[in-house]
Amino acid sequence: MNSKAYRLVILSLYVAMALILSYIESLIPLPLPIPGAKIGLPNIITLVSLLTLGWPLTMLVVIARIFLSGFMFGGGFSIVYSLGGGLLSLLVMSLLLHFFKDKISIILISVFGAISHNLGQVIVAAIVVQTTSLLLYFLFLMLLAIPTGLFIGITARELMRLLGKTTIFAKLNLPQKK
């Protein structure tokens, strides 16, 4: 199998797994007074994809996941907010990975990704409802994003460690091996 086809297979697997995680996440309501807060399970896949495929293909994974899960589990309007959060989060994580590659752990990248995900969603929401009074809401979301980001980061690091032992990624040109 040539590496282009192999990459496509991995890419589709990521989209499928992220979609399943989105679904599982929608089944787990967080018993918290912060409405709309989520654990961010699909971000595990985003992180793994970012580390193995690089940001251009990861953007495809994120966009595909958001559109598919938006049509399947959420209302159509939720896609706009998810896109705002997902893309800002991806941008921040890609930049961190690019500039501090050796100095930063996956866990910290995940925490910053979680915070910027909330920031992106709140910015889109503030534009849509035309209000500036969502700052308090964002601070509460950010407070929650730190522990969930830590959890997702640790999960992604362990997943990478285990996947690294397999030969799944051997045919990919891993960005970190350049």
Add this chain to the structure above:
Amino acid sequence: MKKNEIIIIIGLLAVCLVGIAAFYLINATNEPLSVRVTRQGDVVAIFPLSEDHTETFTDASGSNTLEISGDTAKIVEADCPDHICVKTYPISSPGETIVCLPHKLVVEVITGES
């Protein structure tokens, strides 16, 4: 994870907590409070928080029922798909908000008479 990363995370947590505390301290007041309902930036209605009141706001996108009782405001009913506004805890301090994204409705507690 290195030591300075733990410090960064603790720093972020501190920023959040200080931000939330500062928000409540700055907005703390003895003045009478009101509840303002806005849709896409346009003020729809303002009610005093001290008087019990129930009203339904309806437009093309759907309806939300606001209930003010015992100095707190909350959305008791909505026909949006996610019901996030209904799940939001009742608000009572200035600056707190309830947002219904599908209906573009914002309910917030403000300082001052209506």
